[in-house]
Amino acid sequence: MSDSVKLMDVAIWRGDATGGAYEHFEVPAQESQTILDVVSWIQQNQDANLTYRYACRVGMCGSCAMMVNETPRWTCRTHVKKVLDGNKLTVAPLRNLPVIKDLATDMDPFFDKWVEAEGVHHPSKTRDDAIELIDPKSSARVEASTGIECINCSICYAACDTVAGNTDYLGPAALQRSWTLYNDARDADKQGILDAVSGTGGCHNCHSQGSCAVHCPNDLNPMKAIAGLKRATAMSFLKNGR
Amino acid sequence: MKKTHRGHPLWFAYALHRASGLGLAVFLPFHFYILSMALTQPERLDYFLHFAENPLVKVAEFGLVFGLAIHMFGGLRLLAMEWLPWSDNQKTLAAAALAVSFLISVTFFLKAI
Amino acid sequence: MLDIRLYMLQRLSALFMGPFVLIHIAVMIYAIQGGLSTGEILGRTQGSVTWFLFYAMFVIAVSVHSAIGLRVIVHEFLGLKGFALSTLTWTICVVLLFMGGRAVTAVTML
Numbered sequence: 020m021s022d023s024v025k026l027m028d029v030a031i032w033r034g035d036a037t038g039g040a041y042e043h044f045e046v047p048a049q050e051s052q053t054i055l056d057v058v059s060w061i062q063q064n065q066d067a068n069l070t071y072r073y074a075c076r077v078g079m080c081g082s083c084a085m086m087v088n089e090t091p092r093w094t095c096r097t098h099v100k101k102v103l104d105g106n107k108l109t110v111a112p113l114r115n116l117p118v119i120k121d122l123a124t125d126m127d128p129f130f131d132k133w134v135e136a137e138g139v140h141h142p143s144k145t146r147d148d149a150i151e152l153i154d155p156k157s158s159a160r161v162e163a164s165t166g167i168e169c170i171n172c173s174i175c176y177a178a179c180d181t182v183a184g185n186t187d188y189l190g191p192a193a194l195q196r197s198w199t200l201y202n203d204a205r206d207a208d209k210q211g212i213l214d215a216v217s218g219t220g221g222c223h224n225c226h227s228q229g230s231c232a233v234h235c236p237n238d239l240n241p242m243k244a245i246a247g248l249k250r251a252t253a254m255s256f257l258k259n260g261r
Numbered sequence: 262m263k264k265t266h267r268g269h270p271l272w273f274a275y276a277l278h279r280a281s282g283l284g285l286a287v288f289l290p291f292h293f294y295i296l297s298m299a300l301t302q303p304e305r306l307d308y309f310l311h312f313a314e315n316p317l318v319k320v321a322e323f324g325l326v327f328g329l330a331i332h333m334f335g336g337l338r339l340l341a342m343e344w345l346p347w348s349d350n351q352k353t354l355a356a357a358a359l360a361v362s363f364l365i366s367v368t369f370f371l372k373a374i
Numbered sequence: 375m376l377d378i379r380l381y382m383l384q385r386l387s388a389l390f391m392g393p394f395v396l397i398h399i400a401v402m403i404y405a406i407q408g409g410l411s412t413g414e415i416l417g418r419t420q421g422s423v424t425w426f427l428f429y430a431m432f433v434i435a436v437s438v439h440s441a442i443g444l445r446v447i448v449h450e451f452l453g454l455k456g457f458a459l460s461t462l463t464w465t466i467c468v469v470l471l472f473m474g475g476r477a478v479t480a481v482t483m484l
Contacts, residue, residue: 089266090266091266114266177266178266180266180267180272181450184449184450184451185375185449185450187375217377217378218377219375219376219377221377221378223376223377223378223380223381224375224376224446226275226278226279227271227275227339227342227351228271228272228275229269229271229272229275229351230266230267230269230272233266233269233271234266242271243347246342246343246347247347249343249344249381250343250344252378253343253344253378253382253385256378256379256382261378279447282440282443282447283444283447285440286440286443286444286466289436289440289470289473289474290469290470290473292477293470293473293474293476293477294473294477296477296480296481297473297476297477297480298480299412299415299416299480299481300479300480300481300483301480303412303416306412307411307412307413310409310410310411310412311411313410314409322406326399326402329395329399330399333391333392333395333396336388337392340385340388340389343385344385365399365403368403369399369402369403369406372403372404372406372407373406373407
């Protein structure tokens with residue numbers, strides 16, 4: 020029996036919307052290995068019924084996001100060596116989202132809230148008007164640009180305890196998107212955005228825990244964006260009553 | 262330090278703020294009840310105040326003052342973050358709030374014993 | 375479970391209470407020296423319009439602030455919502471106002 024191949028004890032959550040449990044697999048450790056490699060190896064060599072998602076596998080699409088040792092991560096960009104606890108590993112579906120099967124969650128609530136937060140562009144011009152010139156160095160544009168790299172991977176949504184406790188809460192990603200549009204000089208309905216984020220699930224529920232900023236793989240800061248929304252809504256409230 | 266979705270500085274600041282707020286809210290009815298005895302049962306209030314000389318009670322009072330201070334200074338940090346222009350040093354501000362609260366409550370404790 | 379109106383009420387009551395809390399802590403640090411007795415307390419506060427106003431406003435602000443704060447905790451940790459949540463919020467506010475009012479009158483009334 021060779022000693023040189025180390026075997027890892029990997030616990031994978033199996034189940035669906037009605038419930039589930041962790042199932043243990045023995046997975047050979049490799050020199051350079053990501054969590055996605057581990058999950059794929061299990062599905063290809065141990066249990067073809069394991070359900071999981073991935074697409075680009077190079078850290079661009081966000082599809083492979085899962086809970087690794089209870090922390091939301093892109094599995095394609097998480098080296099096993101960084102998170103291995105002795106020889107143990109835990110992989111589970113993203114928190115705060117309904118489970119479809121095993122490691123695949125239903126992303127609908129996440130995207131529904133994206134729309135509910137009014138993170139949609141409200142045009143102020145038509146195709147017949149001249150293109151609006153935007154100064155990339157203006158403070159509003161710089162502020163907007165800090166949030167536009169979001170790829171909707173839902174890691175911030177999974178990391179947030181307020182999302183866990185308040186089912187109406189729109190969540191960090193959706194609110195950050197609203198903030199980028201609020202700061203977009205071309206958007207014609209700033210008040211509509213403020214109204215959308217001022218309801219019972221709005222930005223005012225954020226407790227500034229900052230888990231969103233700590234875990235965002237793109238180093239975005241939804242907490243900062245939400246603080247901006249609070250500032251804007253408070254000023255609007257004191258001036259106009261809404 | 263291993264990052265979990267909970268064990269980081271600003272999350273602890275949130276947890277402290279919530280715990281102190283809850284503690285204060287639970288404490289208040291007792292505080293109001295005891296003070297109202299000043300009118301209807303002053304001897305009972307005196308007895309209670311005398312009992313409160315016990316050093317263990319002083320430690321508890323230290324906890325109360327600490328809770329009040331941390332809740333207020335933590336709250337001021339939040340108000341500044343939300344209503345003043347953004348500053349990137351939230352962790353430093355949270356630590357400062359904790360330090361000032363501790364100083365104030367230790368001052369109270371030293372005067373109380 | 376906070377919309378903008380509850381949020382503003384929470385934040386404004388907090389801002390309002392800042393000076394009250396600082397003064398209260400300062401007074402306690404001063405008063406606790408050498409022990410505390412009913413006579414000592416009443417000697418300072420009895421018949422004082424200033425202390426009455428001070429603590430009355432403090433009680434109003436803290437009743438509103440606590441009720442809203444507890445509302446959030448009860449919703450996020452116990453899942454209470456809708457009518458039951460609002461009833462609890464109002465109840466907490468009223469109970470604190472009443473008990474606080476009694477305490478304020480007890481120490482300032484002649």
